Amino acid sequence: xxxxxxxxxxxxxxxxxxxxxxxxxxxxxxxxxxxxxxxxxxxxxxxxxxxxxxxxxxxxxxxxxxxxxxxxxxxxxxxxxxxxxxxxxxxxxxxxxxxxxxxxxxxxxxxxxxxxxxxxxxxxxxxxxxxxxxxxxxxxxxxxxxxxxxxxxxxxxxxxxxxxxxxxxxxxxxxxxxxxxxxxxxxxxxxxxxxxxxxxxxxxxxxxxxxxxxxxxxxxxxxxxxxxxxxxxxxxxxxxxxxxxxxxxxxxxxxxx
Amino acid sequence: xxxxxxxxxxxxxxxxxxxxxxxxxxxxxxxxxxxxxxxxxxxxxxxxxxxxxxxxxxxxxxxxxxxxxxxxxxxxxxxxxxxxxxxxxxxxxxxxxxxxxxxxxxxxxxxxxxxxxxxxxxxxxxxxxxxxxxxxxxxxxxxxxxxxxxxxxxxxxxxxxxxxxxxxxxxxxxxxxxxxxxxxxxxxxxxxxxxxxxxxxxxxxxxxxxxxxxxxxxxxxxxxxxxxxxxxxxxxxxxxxxxxxxxxxxxxxxxxxxxxxxxxxxxxxxxxxxxxxxxxxxxxxxxxxxxxxxxxxxxxxxxxxxxxxxxxxxxxxxxxxxxxxxxxxxxxxxxxxxxxxxxxxxxxxxxxxxxxxxxxxxxxxxxxxxxxxxxxxxxxxxxxxxxxxxxxxxxxxxxxxxxxxxxxxxxxxxxxxxxxxxxxxxxxxxxxxxxxxxxxxxxxxxxxxxxxxxxxxxxxxxxxxxxxxxxxxxxxxxxxxxxxxxxxxxxxxxxxxxxxxxxxxxxxxxxxxxxxxxxxxxxxxxxxxxxxxxxxxxxxxxxxxxxxxxxxxxxxxxxxxxxxxxxxxxxxxxxxxxxxxxx
Numbered sequence: 001x002x003x004x005x006x007x008x009x010x011x012x013x014x015x016x017x018x019x020x021x022x023x024x025x026x027x028x029x030x031x032x033x034x035x036x037x038x039x040x041x042x043x044x045x046x047x048x049x050x051x052x053x054x055x056x057x058x059x060x061x062x063x064x065x066x067x068x069x070x071x072x073x074x075x076x077x078x079x080x081x082x083x084x085x086x087x088x089x090x091x092x093x094x095x096x097x098x099x100x101x102x103x104x105x106x107x108x109x110x111x112x113x114x115x116x117x118x119x120x121x122x123x124x125x126x127x128x129x130x131x132x133x134x135x136x137x138x139x140x141x142x143x144x145x146x147x148x149x150x151x152x153x154x155x156x157x158x159x160x161x162x163x164x165x166x167x168x169x170x171x172x173x174x175x176x177x178x179x180x181x182x183x184x185x186x187x188x189x190x191x192x193x194x195x196x197x198x199x200x201x202x203x204x205x206x207x208x209x210x211x212x213x214x215x216x217x218x219x220x221x222x223x224x225x226x227x228x229x230x231x232x233x234x235x236x237x238x239x240x241x242x243x244x245x246x247x248x249x250x251x252x253x254x255x256x257x
Numbered sequence: 258x259x260x261x262x263x264x265x266x267x268x269x270x271x272x273x274x275x276x277x278x279x280x281x282x283x284x285x286x287x288x289x290x291x292x293x294x295x296x297x298x299x300x301x302x303x304x305x306x307x308x309x310x311x312x313x314x315x316x317x318x319x320x321x322x323x324x325x326x327x328x329x330x331x332x333x334x335x336x337x338x339x340x341x342x343x344x345x346x347x348x349x350x351x352x353x354x355x356x357x358x359x360x361x362x363x364x365x366x367x368x369x370x371x372x373x374x375x376x377x378x379x380x381x382x383x384x385x386x387x388x389x390x391x392x393x394x395x396x397x398x399x400x401x402x403x404x405x406x407x408x409x410x411x412x413x414x415x416x417x418x419x420x421x422x423x424x425x426x427x428x429x430x431x432x433x434x435x436x437x438x439x440x441x442x443x444x445x446x447x448x449x450x451x452x453x454x455x456x457x458x459x460x461x462x463x464x465x466x467x468x469x470x471x472x473x474x475x476x477x478x479x480x481x482x483x484x485x486x487x488x489x490x491x492x493x494x495x496x497x498x499x500x501x502x503x504x505x506x507x508x509x510x511x512x513x514x515x516x517x518x519x520x521x522x523x524x525x526x527x528x529x530x531x532x533x534x535x536x537x538x539x540x541x542x543x544x545x546x547x548x549x550x551x552x553x554x555x556x557x558x559x560x561x562x563x564x565x566x567x568x569x570x571x572x573x574x575x576x577x578x579x580x581x582x583x584x585x586x587x588x589x590x591x592x593x594x595x596x597x598x599x600x601x602x603x604x605x606x607x608x609x610x611x612x613x614x615x616x617x618x619x620x621x622x623x624x625x626x627x628x629x630x631x632x633x634x635x636x637x638x639x640x641x642x643x644x645x646x647x648x649x650x651x652x653x654x655x656x657x658x659x660x661x662x663x664x665x666x667x668x669x670x671x672x673x674x675x676x677x678x679x680x681x682x683x684x685x686x687x688x689x690x691x692x693x694x695x696x697x698x699x700x701x702x703x704x705x706x707x708x709x710x711x712x713x714x715x716x717x718x719x720x721x722x723x724x725x726x727x728x729x730x731x732x733x734x735x736x737x738x739x740x741x742x743x744x745x746x747x748x749x750x751x752x753x754x755x756x757x758x759x760x761x762x763x764x765x766x767x768x769x770x771x772x773x774x775x776x777x778x779x780x781x782x783x784x785x786x787x788x789x790x791x792x793x794x795x796x797x798x799x800x801x802x803x804x805x806x807x808x809x810x811x812x813x814x815x816x817x818x819x820x821x822x823x824x825x826x827x828x829x830x831x832x833x834x835x836x837x838x839x840x
Binding site for chain 2: 051052053073074076077079081083086087088089090091092096099100101103104105106107132148
């Protein structure tokens with residue numbers, strides 16, 4: 001099977017700092033990819049390359065076998081992107097914002113209206129459709145962002161920490177949503193620090209550290225029969241520090257006179 | 258071993274704050290007896306003063322505040338207050354010193370009230386107090402005292418420098434008795450101002466929805482900055498021209514019912530010859546009335562206000578029920594959509610149009626920057642036409658139709674246009690522009706042009722129409738051709754500025770982005786373009802037989818406008834100034 005997205009020898013530098021170092025990664029349709037790594041490992045940079053926001057990288061990214069640089073708009077149209085802690089124009093109402101975003105994806109007004117009200121209704125946000133978002137809680141904003149990311153029915157959905165600020169019920173909805181989208185044949189690229197969720201929903205887990213992919217496999221394979229949690233595996237692979245000792249140091253600091 | 262990390266140098270503490278804090282905390286014993294924890298009191302006041310320093314002023318020059326961390330705001334506001342105080346000592350020079358004092362106190366009261374109303378609520382009712390201070394082990398008394406002392410410092414920093422100039426003038430002209438009496442009257446004046454501010458807040462809260470309280474205050478700030486500007490430019494001229502100096506207090510019988518009249522009356526005791534039976538009776542009111550107002554404020558206004566403002570926080574932060582925030586009326590939203598559909602062909606253009614239309618209606622920062630400039634245009638025009646003439650204002654007005662100053666007036670609207678364009682690409686929410694980069698926009702120029710159309714149609718055109726009506730009213734219908742030419746030329750100027758200096762997506766730049774290189778040329782271009790267009794236009798009005806040049810000018814400008822328009826519309830991604838959203 002042909003990968004829907006394929007990164008080949010992708011590198012990216014900011015000044016003399018290498019953020020991505022020769023990344024090779026194939027993503028197949030209908031999969032949920034859990035993309036994890038410590039802070040500053042290069043996760044956001046990868047996502048920005050995949051969404052066409054960053055275009056000056058070396059190496060090649062293929063979408064259905066074609067270089068994305070040839071048709072960056074086609075790529076953007078196929079991708080739905082929900083960035084982490086994303087800013088939105090919170091002086092607008094969800095209705096106005098979604099119409100604005102929908103227009104950027106060339107959706108007709110009627111379709112935007114139909115889809116956005118249905119999605120927001122499912123999120124329990126329909127009553128707030130005409131209220132300015134500056135008074136919204138973090139979770140409510142996140143729901144609007146999620147809606148704006150899937151409004152145009154993308155075939156690849158890139159979610160960066162999508163559950164942040166969501167209440168427990170909404171977290172269940174989003175987790176379920178990922179499964180439903182997967183069954184529809186959509187590809188989901190899921191970045192998160194919530195190891196337990198990643199462990200449960202992902203078909204494949206990709207671990208990046210210091211700009212290099214150090215693991216790319218199913219959770220079962222990563223465990224190697226050890227039965228360890230993803231959290232433990234993550235710690236073993238990404239840090240040499242003894243985390244218990246670190247916590248001990250912090251506790252010690254409060255007691256010193 | 259834990260690694261030592263490099264510690265950044267902390268920002269410098271401001272000396273004046275240190276000194277004020279020292280003074281305020283001198284009577285430690287008293288504060289302690291009152292039940293306050295002095296160490297906590299010091300900590301709270303220190304932070305409050307620091308925050309005052311870093312908060313932008315109400316003076317309408319907020320734009321400079323963003324990029325560099327705001328500091329020394331207090332020093333700046335003290336300086337500003339001093340200048341304001343200096344401005345209205347002019348009445349004290351009047352022949353009728355009673356009249357002078359009355360005007361002085363009235364202007365003082367108005368200025369102070371306006372200044373307080375625009376940012377007093379943020380000082381007094383910092384909503385963060387609730388979440389930051391209440392969970393800590395701080396007792397009621399300390400909290401109350403910290404609030405009162407902070408308010409006192411805040412008022413002192415405004416009122417003292419404001420009254421300084423007047424104090425000196427009065428002391429010199431009327432002797433030491435007046436100089437001793439003056440501070441007491443200033444305190445009384447402050448009390449009256451506090452009453453007015455509290456009453457004003459309650460009035461605003463009665464008529465504005467709780468969530469929009471800050472928007473209304475925003476309008477007060479805008480009015481204040483226009484008033485300030487108008488005072489600076491027009492007051493000296495008005496005083497020169499209107500025989501102001503000779504006005505007598507006996508001409509204004511109604512004045513004796515104003516509190517500031519009573520304050521002025523109390524000074525007649527100093528100059529025995531001015532003392533009359535009327536002022537004798539009125540002057541005790543200068544003490545009694547403020548005391549009554551204090552009682553009213555403390556007893557009725559403040560608690561009621563505090564309760565209401567408390568409700569605001571709750572309304573904004575927690576309960577987002579459909580009732581508290583406004584739901585846009587249907588017909589209003591349809592208007593801009595219709596207009597957007599009519600002015601833009603592509604959905605991308607419409608998206609740019611609607612984002613600019615909505616965002617400009619709601620962003621306080623935008624209003625703060627752009628709205629005052631609407632007021633500046635008539636003020637500045639009036640200033641310029643009366644600048645050199647020794648004639649009276651009515652003579653200047655009568656001879657206006659014979660001049661060509663309408664060209665100046667028409668082209669002065671480009672000042673507003675410039676502000677509009679800057680604020681169209683800037684926003685404190687510039688990070689929200691990520692959406693343009695991740696969505697499939699082939700030609701960003703369409704979004705940018707759509708956004709320009711929105712501000713052009715929404716702000717520039719109505720303003721230009723009003724100015725044109727004035728021009729046609731004064732200069733007659735022969736000026737219509739000039740109006741058309743100016744409209745084209747200013748739009749051409751706007752397009753030129755966008756094309757050369759602001760090729761950016763709407764609301765996508767930080768305030769005051771550092772620009773490398775040819776900034777000088779851009780600034781020169783922005784200055785020279787409207788001036789030379791206006792001057793060219795002016796030349797065509799110097800001789801009646803040059804009418805054909807206006808037509809030629811219209812044709813040439815239209816062609817140029819069309820070329821620029823097209824080039825801007827076809828802006829590619831490579832040509833757009835991108836902002837670093839990575840940070």
